[in-house]
Amino acid sequence: MAKIETAFTEMFGVDYPIIGAPMFLVSYEELTVAVSEAGGLGAFPLPNYRTADDLRAALKNIRNRTDKPIGVNIHLSGKFPWKEQLALCLDAGVKFFLTSLGDPRLIIDDVHASGGRVFADIISLEQALKARDRGVDGLIAVASDAGGHCGRVPTLILVPYFKSHVGLPVVAAGGISTGAQMAAAIAVGACAVVVGTRLIATDESKAVQAYKDAVVAAGPDDIVCTDKITDNPASWLAHSIKDFQKRPELGSKRWLDLWSAGKSVAQTEEIKPAGAVISEMVEDYRRTCEELAQTISAGRHSQSQ
Numbered sequence: 001m002a003k004i005e006t007a008f009t010e011m012f013g014v015d016y017p018i019i020g021a022p023m024f025l026v027s028y029e030e031l032t033v034a035v036s037e038a039g040g041l042g043a044f045p046l047p048n049y050r051t052a053d054d055l056r057a058a059l060k061n062i063r064n065r066t067d068k069p070i071g072v073n074i075h076l077s078g079k080f081p082w083k084e085q086l087a088l089c090l091d092a093g094v095k096f097f098l099t100s101l102g103d104p105r106l107i108i109d110d111v112h113a114s115g116g117r118v119f120a121d122i123i124s125l126e127q128a129l130k131a132r133d134r135g136v137d138g139l140i141a142v143a144s145d146a147g148g149h150c151g152r153v154p155t156l157i158l159v160p161y162f163k164s165h166v167g168l169p170v171v172a173a174g175g176i177s178t179g180a181q182m183a184a185a186i187a188v189g190a191c192a193v194v195v196g197t198r199l200i201a202t203d204e205s206k207a208v209q210a211y212k213d214a215v216v217a218a219g220p221d222d223i224v225c226t227d228k229i230t231d232n233p234a235s236w237l238a239h240s241i242k243d244f245q246k247r248p249e250l251g252s253k254r255w256l257d258l259w260s261a262g263k264s265v266a267q268t269e270e271i272k273p274a275g276a277v278i279s280e281m282v283e284d285y286r287r288t289c290e291e292l293a294q295t296i297s298a299g300r301h302s303q304s305q
């Protein structure tokens, strides 16, 4: 299939502007490799690996299976050994670093020196301007429909808002699981999209079978956004948190029973390989762009009659 070219694909040398979301307890080596091999940019969050040895082994496993670009979500809040994690990732040739909590300046020089780029998860203009002043290369616009920690503003409003006020490349995150949705995000100024919820229901995701099945069965009304689980607003499958009493400790197995997902459950209808999700998105994107182009020629035709 022909490539889709944007500032993002040029920056990272990938075929398609699709990032496989780094998802806590869901994205590990298998999903990362599958997305990257399918032409997207596979990513995983570093907190999925408890020790440096676990992370080293995971990176080695990925590198044995693909030499394509990959990304990570690095936490710079101080709760994790980010210096050691960063060194391991740079050694393994990781080119895309997504920062959520903490100051991106801690890693920017080292990442740039190895030819990589740093993007920051952002939900507000205030955060976006601060991240720009700190030197990030791009923004991930985390919108209200996203799984995981979610924003407050819908994707189609947030992306052009950041684009016009900040002037950095903007990646859309939230509610994108089809090629038509990707076309909409790119039409309003995104250079790429992050796909999370749709990839939970894939063969390569580490979600347990009941979680995958619940994502397939759910509709958008089954998703609730609450800050009671992590202290920050996040989207959850409502029935999985109905008995929630107390926030589990970091590393507790109880996190496995709290199932995060965004409103893209609406378009998640079956469990399939991640590579098929990516190639169907690309095909749907192409079809959508062709259909949109036809609406213009049809207009011209009728005007000339």
Ligand SMILES: Cc1cc2nc3c(=O)[nH]c(=O)nc-3n(C[C@H](O)[C@H](O)[C@H](O)COP(=O)(O)O)c2cc1C
Residues within 6 Å of the ligand: 021, 022, 023, 024, 026, 045, 073, 098, 100, 121, 142, 145, 146, 147, 148, 149, 173, 174, 175, 176, 194, 195, 196, 197, 198, 259, 260, 261, 262, 263, 264
């Ligand atoms: C189960 C789950 C876990 C997530 N964990 C993380 C994480 O650890 N780090 C991170 O940067 N984003 C995390 N996210 C957010 C995603 O990176 C991404 O922004 C979001 O899934 C995009 O929206 P979508 O779910 O509508 O596709 C998570 C999302 C989900 C659904």
